[in-house]
Amino acid sequence: MGSSEEVRAGLSAHLSRLWRYAIMLSHRREVAEDLVQATCARALERATQFAPGTRLDRWLFAILRSIWLNEVRAGRIRQGQGFVDAEAVLVVDGAGQAERHVLAGQILRRMQDLPEAQREAVFLAYVEGLSYREVAELLEVPVGTVMSRLAAARAKLAAEAGSDGPPARATAGR
Incomplete structure (x- = not known):
């Protein structure tokens, strides 16, 4: 099969994964629709x-992020469109993925107050399951920066959750 x-x-x-990422970046339904399109x-x-x-x-994530950084964020975000509850727009696309979507919703709810880079x-x-190396390549930062951002985010999420701990833990081999 060729690339096309x-x-x-x-x-x-x-x-559905592109939609979640677009919502996470933009917090706005209309912007997310435009990003995915x-x-x-x-x-x-x-x-x-x-x-x-x-x-x-x-x-596809790299394309979406590029569009977000280069086109949408500079123009549309300043229009002050309303926020969207990310959990309300997550789509469950199969029973086998239901648990992952529940975890995604929990993480999305808890991480809204994180700085953009950590979020x-x-x-x-944790939501899309990319390795640290893949995240670093996509964000165009060193792997150590990704690890630092994740550690800081886990610490903040754990502190907010009290005794519940962080919503997800790093796995070996990442």
């Missing part, structure tokens, strides 16, 4: 740039 075919075939499978359009336009056999989700690292590592 692989992108077309796999794009719909990642729509622009991501899909750009992915289809540049499908020949996708390397077959690599992770499509990482490539994005937590989302990518």
